[in-house]
Amino acid sequence: MPTGRPAPSPAQPPLSAGEGLARALAEVAAGGPSPAVAQQIERLLETRPDRAALALACARFRDQLGERSPDLAELLGAALAAAGISEVRPDGEPFDGERHEAVDTAPTDDPDAHDTIAETVRAGYLDGAEVLRVPQVVVYRRDPPS
The missing domain is CATH 1.10.40 (Ribonucleotide Reductase Protein R1; domain 1)
Structure with a gap:
């Protein structure tokens, strides 16, 4: 009905x-x-x-x-x-040449910051475990004391 x-x-x-x-x-x-x-x-x-x-x-x-x-x-x-595609912004993480592309460096006096990522210039993207694009980053570098 x-x-x-x-x-x-x-x-x-x-x-x-x-x-x-x-x-x-x-x-x-x-x-x-x-x-x-x-x-x-x-x-x-x-x-x-x-x-x-x-x-x-x-x-x-x-x-x-x-x-x-x-x-x-x-x-x-x-x-x-x-x-399901994740943006990757690894600021503050240790730099890894396999997972990040360094496009510049930034000076630091902090020994703990040496070789860590200061800034993400261009985000990376992951599709699950597959890397679609690695992030482009600026890496902190500490010059040894003179």
Whole structure:
């Protein structure tokens, strides 16, 4: 017997991680940060890239848009997190050339700070245990006393 209520719609299957990343990139392209960014994203999406390529594109455009379009950068960050991709900012950790790329050094008088990471210049990203991009960092260096 009908109850007057519409039948519930079937639950939508969750987006695959790649679909979520692709949708976020498409939203950024439509958001109009610049014609060049929109064109780059459209060309990328036409190639049907895999999950890793989509994640790296989200990271790259997030870096590019961080200051001038923080809402779009946040959208990309949320898409990466929803896909299970972790941002790596190892500030304060010991420097490890296998896991970090040193792009500069900073002087320190603190012997305990020597060879630790002073600052992350560009975040890295992990997809589970797989490194998608190593973080670029500034490393503290202590010169020996003269």
